[in-house]
Amino acid sequence: MSDNKRIDEPTGTETVGHEWDGIEELDTPLPRWWLWTFYITIVWALIYTILFPAWPLVERATAGVLGWSSHGELNKELAAADAKLLPIREAIGRTPVENIPNDPELLRAAVAGGQSTFKVYCVQCHGSGAAGGKGYPNLNDDDWLWGGDINAIHYTIEHGIRNPDHDETRLSMMPAFGRDGILTPAQISNVVSYVQLLSGEGKASNATARGAQIYAENCVSCHGAEGKGDRVQGAPDLTDAIWLYGGDRDTLVATVTNSRQGVMPRWGNRLDPATVKMLATYVHSLGGGEATVVAAAEPVPAAGGAENVAP
Amino acid sequence: MSHPEDLKSLKPSLYEARKGVYPKAVDGTFRRLKWAIMAITLTIYYVTPWLRWDRGPYAPDQAVLVDLAHRRFYMFSIEIWPHEFYYVAGLLIMAGIGLFLVTSTVGRAWCGYACPQTVWTDLFLHVERFIDGDRNAQIRLKKAPMGATKLSKRTAKYAIWLAIAMATGGAWIFYFADAPTLLRDLFTGDAPYVAYATIGVLTATTFIFGGFMREQVCIYMCPWPRIQTALMDEKSLTVTYKDWRGEPRTHGIKKAQAEIADFDKVGDCIDCEQCVSVCPTGIDIREGPQIGCITCALCIDACDKVMTQIGRPRGLIDYVTEESADLEKAGKPPKPVIRTLLRPRTIAYFMLWGSIGLAMLFVLGQRTRIDISAQQDRNPLFVRLSDGHIRNAYTVKVRNMENRPREVEIGLEGLPDAIMWTAESTRDTGSRTVTVATPADAVAKTRIFVAAPAAGEPRKDIVFTVRGLDAKGGEDKTQVFFDREAAQ
Numbered sequence: 080m081s082d083n084k085r086i087d088e089p090t091g092t093e094t095v096g097h098e099w100d101g102i103e104e105l106d107t108p109l110p111r112w113w114l115w116t117f118y119i120t121i122v123w124a125l126i127y128t129i130l131f132p133a134w135p136l137v138e139r140a141t142a143g144v145l146g147w148s149s150h151g152e153l154n155k156e157l158a159a160a161d162a163k164l165l166p167i168r169e170a171i172g173r174t175p176v177e178n179i180p181n182d183p184e185l186l187r188a189a190v191a192g193g194q195s196t197f198k199v200y201c202v203q204c205h206g207s208g209a210a211g212g213k214g215y216p217n218l219n220d221d222d223w224l225w226g227g228d229i230n231a232i233h234y235t236i237e238h239g240i241r242n243p244d245h246d247e248t249r250l251s252m253m254p255a256f257g258r259d260g261i262l263t264p265a266q267i268s269n270v271v272s273y274v275q276l277l278s279g280e281g282k283a284s285n286a287t288a289r290g291a292q293i294y295a296e297n298c299v300s301c302h303g304a305e306g307k308g309d310r311v312q313g314a315p316d317l318t319d320a321i322w323l324y325g326g327d328r329d330t331l332v333a334t335v336t337n338s339r340q341g342v343m344p345r346w347g348n349r350l351d352p353a354t355v356k357m358l359a360t361y362v363h364s365l366g367g368g369e370a371t372v373v374a375a376a377e378p379v380p381a382a383g384g385a386e387n388v389a390p
Numbered sequence: 391m392s393h394p395e396d397l398k399s400l401k402p403s404l405y406e407a408r409k410g411v412y413p414k415a416v417d418g419t420f421r422r423l424k425w426a427i428m429a430i431t432l433t434i435y436y437v438t439p440w441l442r443w444d445r446g447p448y449a450p451d452q453a454v455l456v457d458l459a460h461r462r463f464y465m466f467s468i469e470i471w472p473h474e475f476y477y478v479a480g481l482l483i484m485a486g487i488g489l490f491l492v493t494s495t496v497g498r499a500w501c502g503y504a505c506p507q508t509v510w511t512d513l514f515l516h517v518e519r520f521i522d523g524d525r526n527a528q529i530r531l532k533k534a535p536m537g538a539t540k541l542s543k544r545t546a547k548y549a550i551w552l553a554i555a556m557a558t559g560g561a562w563i564f565y566f567a568d569a570p571t572l573l574r575d576l577f578t579g580d581a582p583y584v585a586y587a588t589i590g591v592l593t594a595t596t597f598i599f600g601g602f603m604r605e606q607v608c609i610y611m612c613p614w615p616r617i618q619t620a621l622m623d624e625k626s627l628t629v630t631y632k633d634w635r636g637e638p639r640t641h642g643i644k645k646a647q648a649e650i651a652d653f654d655k656v657g658d659c660i661d662c663e664q665c666v667s668v669c670p671t672g673i674d675i676r677e678g679p680q681i682g683c684i685t686c687a688l689c690i691d692a693c694d695k696v697m698t699q700i701g702r703p704r705g706l707i708d709y710v711t712e713e714s715a716d717l718e719k720a721g722k723p724p725k726p727v728i729r730t731l732l733r734p735r736t737i738a739y740f741m742l743w744g745s746i747g748l749a750m751l752f753v754l755g756q757r758t759r760i761d762i763s764a765q766q767d768r769n770p771l772f773v774r775l776s777d778g779h780i781r782n783a784y785t786v787k788v789r790n791m792e793n794r795p796r797e798v799e800i801g802l803e804g805l806p807d808a809i810m811w812t813a814e815s816t817r818d819t820g821s822r823t824v825t826v827a828t829p830a831d832a833v834a835k836t837r838i839f840v841a842a843p844a845a846g847e848p849r850k851d852i853v854f855t856v857r858g859l860d861a862k863g864g865e866d867k868t869q870v871f872f873d874r875e876a877a878q
Contacts, residue, residue, distance in 0.1 A: 108406040110610055112603075208769030219773040220781075221817075319776035320844075364813065366773065366783060366839055 193361025233359035239345025257336030411672035418691025439564030448830030559592030665689035790828035808842035
């Protein structure tokens with residue numbers, strides 16, 4: 080087809096020689112700068128492949144004389160981010176944890192830092208939304224075993240729960256009433272009826288009356304006469320709507336029979352103090368955090384609950 | 391363009407070197423129009439960032455500012471937030487339809503008068519003439535060997551070009567930051583890296599495009615000439631050489647008498663090549679409409695001057711529509727220009743253009759400067775509280791688009807037995823409304839808890855409302871869900 084090349088009269092330009100239903104195409108020469116631009120891109124590409132990783136070899140690509148790598152860039156950015164966060168981390172480290180919520184800037188930083196730390200160390204048990212699960216407390220609600228003000232939360236995180244190798248750990252030991260033969264299955268059944276009555280379920284009956292007697296003899300020392308629990312001993316409030324292991328009859332029977340000995344690691348020896356403070360601030364900010372109790376005031380009232388929700 | 395016969399013997403090259411264009415200075419109606427448009431457009435470009443506009447203590451006082459860092463666009467009394475970017479889209483649509491309108495009526499007027507490439511090339515051409523002299527002097531200088539004079543002239547020319555180019559690149563960045571501050575920072579070296587980089591790139595492009603590429607940009611790089619060619623019709627004005635009047639062209643009367651037997655039929659064109667020598671893209675308009683013609687109309691000025699000198703009527707080269715050209719060719723009077731300007735197509739474009747503009751103005755006048763959006767916590771969706779109530783949490787964002795801090799009231803509609811409180815307060819202070827302070831021209835993010843009894847539909851619609859508490863008022867609402875456990 081290229082034999083049909085001819086000079087187009089009006090333009091003086093040669094045609095490419097193709098013809099489709101009488102339509103021909105002019106072979107207009109490209110401007111020379113276009114060619115030079117093309118050469119420049121080739122030169123640029125060659126220089127680039129020398130400076131940067133480019134040619135694939137068996138194991139890896141050529142490294143390039145500038146030593147650039149995406150890992151290196153990432154590390155640089157991470158280092159820069161750490162350096163940027165250093166002042167606020169130090170400020171958090173200096174500030175007593177109960178004062179962090181009073182400083183909006185520290186609070187924001189601590190909640191953000193706590194949230195990301197939570198996603199690494201805590202979600203395995205408490206869940207990514209801190210909603211917990213059976214045996215793992217929901218940290219969003221207003222029910223706290225060991226206290227819900229920021230200092231109590233901080234203490235719990237720092238020292239953990241039932242760490243056998245640690246003296247300051249949170250420790251409470253409910254007896255395994257059934258397994259250890261303290262109560263008979265019938266007695267356990269009665270006391271469970273009574274506990275359900277305490278939490279507003281079921282009706283008073285002979286069983287609950289017998290249960291009340293057993294409760295008074297065995298449970299009052301920790302859970303209190305009204306069943307409101309005791310945060311000093313980590314004894315749960317039996318009257319509220321929240322159950323750590325479940326409030327149905329079978330679960331309650333299992334709990335009284337075998338006791339529950341949930342464990343949380345202590346983080347004071349794994350994470351630096353600023354990070355523990357950030358975690359405490361984050362957990363405190365989830366919606367159930369309580370106001371800090373001033374030391375001089377009365378001891379923590381046994382009644383936790385709804386009225387105590389505070390920032 | 392060479393004659394085809396000359397090329398037959400040559401092997402055509404795949405690549406073509408740029409042919410030098412040395413446009414001659416010219417004066418006339420269209421040249422003056424170009425001066426005026428050049429002055430106006432360059433003034434707008436260089437001066438706009440320096441205009442001030444008082445917006446109070448909480449907003450920048452620059453009249454036109456594209457504040458990328460804070461995601462705000464200021465234009466005199468109008469402030470655009472990122473979510474209102476459709477105004478910019480509307481402006482772009484208006485610009486598009488505006489170009490349709492202009493092109494369908496007056497052809498490539500954008501190319502000839504207002505395009506930055508044209509304006510800056512024109513400016514560079516004037517600098518070139520100022521240093522090197524007019525067309526002939528420029529060609530002589532080009533051919534002359536490099537010597538002291540040529541070197542000094544070249545140096546002077548490039549220096550002035552470079553200064554203009556830097557001023558051009560420099561002016562651009564002032565649209566994106568406070569101009570006086572940025573100017574000071576530029577000289578003290580405190581300006582951001584991107585400012586220097588932008589100036590560098592724009593200096594390079596201005597210098598190269600205005601000084602060297604010139605018409606190559608229009609012919610090879612710009613898609614707009616191709617698009618415009620498709621937009622024009624037989625009623626669009628375009629620069630036309632009236633060949634029916636000009637041909638056969640001659641070199642002087644005596645020569646014409648000798649060469650052409652039928653002297654009465656000698657055309658008006660005296661082949662003086664003035665139209666070619668003034669053309670900034672180096673084309674010969676007498677070859678007819680072509681892609682290289684940006685319709686700057688300088689050839690009209692040049693030809694009119696010659697026609698006046700030889701006592702012929704002006705307008706051998708003129709703005710003519712194809713339709714009128716056919717009429718004139720046939721010896722009939724051309725259609726009046728007003729008839730070609732006002733025709734259904736242009737009127738439709740204008741109505742469309744105008745109605746988009748009016749609609750935007752209307753919406754702009756109607757818009758409220760307060761806005762609420764809420765996002766429900768998904769993990770956990772709801773929380774059972776110790777008294778058995780169910781709590782949902784929401785991240786509520788209130789946009790205060792006024793340039794002053796405001797108090798706003800967030801309210802709750804639906805779920806009559808529910809109360810709400812913010813993360814900063816407590817449940818016992820919960821009520822049906824919360825008051826939030828919003829900073830000036832900012833989004834206030836508030837975490838809001840809503841608690842309601844556990845009994846009820848598993849998923850219920852609730853509405854957060856917001857109301858400005860100052861005199862300006864304004865309100866908005868957003869619908870979200872309240873979730874609780876399905877009844878067992």
